[in-house]
Amino acid sequence: MDVDKAIALVSAAGIELTDRRRNGNDDGWSLSFSNGAALEVGDDGKVSASGKGAEAVASLLGLQAKPAGG
Template structure:
């Protein structure tokens, strides 16, 4: 999944995108959302979610579940 698709899926669920920038290693994008989630979308297609709202976002993207 590319960065635009990931942002669209999450935004369509009513979670506002608050920031989008290249990550620190310049090998992908870092997306921040209003629920506290941060989604990393690497140029090679790898996706990960972290932060307070990570579980909700991971579910929307079909990522493996996170344990609290």
């Protein structure tokens, strides 16, 4: 999934993007949202959600959230 598409889908649901930066490996994006979710979007299109609001964001994107703390 493209990073801009992921942001658009989550933002359209009323969850505000609070931070967007390249990840430590410079092979994708780390996104933070106002509900506590963190989203990793790789340049290869792989997406994973984690954090407090991960289930809501993952649901919007058709993903499975990582368990809290994992």
